[in-house]
Amino acid sequence: MKLVVNGEEHVVEVPVETSLAEVLRDELGLTGTKVACNEGHCGACTVQVDGMPVLSCITLAHTVSGRVTTIEGLRDHPLVAAFVRADAVQCGFCTPGQVVSAAALVAASPEPTVDEIRHAMAGNICRCGTYPKIEEAILHWRD
Amino acid sequence: MELLRPSSLDELDGGVFVAGGTEVVPLLRDGILQTTSLVDLRAIVPRGVRDGRIGAGTTLAELESAQVPDALREACRLAASPQLRRMGTVGGNLLQSTRCWYWRLRYPCRLHGGDRCHAAEGEHREHAIFANDFCVSAHPSDVAAALLALDARLHTSRRNLPLAALYRLPDEADRRTTTLEPGEAILEIEVPPAEASVYLKAMDRRRWSFPQVGVAAARTGARTRIAFAGVAPIPWLLDGETVDAATPLPRTAWKVDVARALLRRALAELG
Ligand SMILES: Cc1cc2nc3c(=O)[nH]c(=O)nc-3n(C[C@H](O)[C@H](O)[C@H](O)COP(=O)(O)OP(=O)(O)OC[C@H]3O[C@@H](n4cnc5c(N)ncnc54)[C@H](O)[C@@H]3O)c2cc1C
Ligand code: SF4
Ligand code: FES
Ligand code: FES
Secondary structure, three states: OEEEEOOEEEEOOOOOOOEHHHHHHHHOOOOOOOOOOOOOOOOOOEEEEOOEEEEHHHOEHHHOOOEEEOHHHHOOOHHHHHHHHOOOOOOOOOHHHHHHHHHHHHHHOOOOOHHHHHHHOOOOOOOOOOHHHHHHHHHOOOO | OEEEOOOOHHHOOOOEEEOOOOOHHHHHHOOOOOOOEEEEOOOOOOOOEEOOEEEOOOEHHHHHOOOOOHHHHHHHHHOOOHHHHHHOEHHHHHOOOOOOHHHHOOOOOHHHOOOOOHHHHOOOOOOOOOOOOOOOOOOOOHHHHHHHHOOOEEEEOOOEEEHHHHEOOOOOOOOOOEOOOOOOOEEEEEOOOOOEEEEEEEOOOOOOOOOOEEEEEEEEOOEEEEEEEOOOOOOEEOOOOOHHHOOOOOOOHHHHHHHHHHHHHHHHHHO
């Protein structure tokens, strides 16, 4: 199968039951995408397909036809610096997924309100509780 | 396992259907669903909303901002998480399985064909208050409750039926909770216009949680239809009865109070 990730086309051979997260991490070495619950509850594995955040742990790689963007593809996004400035990271495990969701939010709505942020980011759980700082990072992502 | 991608309804022939995969993929991984062929329905199931007809392949995220009755839009907005709403389809949502933890952990309970309901004897704080004499699970679909109150009809690859007829209570002879036959695909959902409709949901946190109790109410003329999520093994239509008819378990009595309070607020909002 073919998969376009961060603008680059890859050809991989994997069984049908393989998740997109497994292909990204184990076949392509893109380990920035994290897997925690592996069943759709936490959002750690969030990547974008055609700009929309989806959960790579419960997406079968073979069903993906769009362009995939992972945290590695957002390395230079201003949100990364904004997360650092706001200290929006504690253990850091949820952070790649948070940035991927936030990048889609600010692309659609460059000046999101607190309410928009809470609605759009609700699927990304942070077990360390950095939510106020994530909110701050997104509110000031272009500063 | 093979992945089939049929391009017309005539090609449908067995296998496990998958649309957004949010339910199917975890169930396959946990061994609750087993198959040698997975059938991707996305090329044959309609997607989008037109003249009160919703393609079963429409995502919850699309419905969240579509021209559909308020109760349906709100039920979609409050369901699951943003990522899941973008992946999950409305057809798949109506067919989701119970969240009963015993069932998900593959206890050999009644719904799995066994002879005990582990939840009735054990942990059941999140479980049912209606129709709970065989299996005490609580149906988790917000969307189904909204569509039930709106008196939606389904068009499948074989028949047309009211949404209420999609569901059946499991019993000794037949453990299924839907009447969908193997190989039958839901194609469209027809939603008649309502004069007013609302959906209210109680959760254990403000966002991103299954319903503890959800109530949908829809008014057309002198008639108001009321349906609940999270109170019975299937989406529950309050049909000529009141919440007083509930038969709570020792640890689900709190849900009766929540259901009553939500219903009172919903009716007040309907005006
Ligand atoms: C963590 C989590 C939280 C959730 N929270 C909520 C919530 O709060 N409220 C709520 O209402 N829902 C909730 N859901 C359910 C979610 O909305 C559904 O899983 C989703 O809508 C299912 O759609 P899908 O396209 O992904 O279905 P799939 O996983 O592809 O399929 C689900 C089932 O439907 C069958 N199927 C799919 N489409 C068709 C069709 N057109 N015809 C016939 N059969 C079909 C499949 O064979 C399968 O049995 C949650 C799910 C998860 C994983
Ligand atoms: S409530 Fe239903 S699904 Fe849960 S243990 Fe009892 S029989 Fe099984
Ligand atoms: S790892 Fe995918 S949602 Fe938790
Ligand atoms: S920083 Fe630890 S989970 Fe979010």
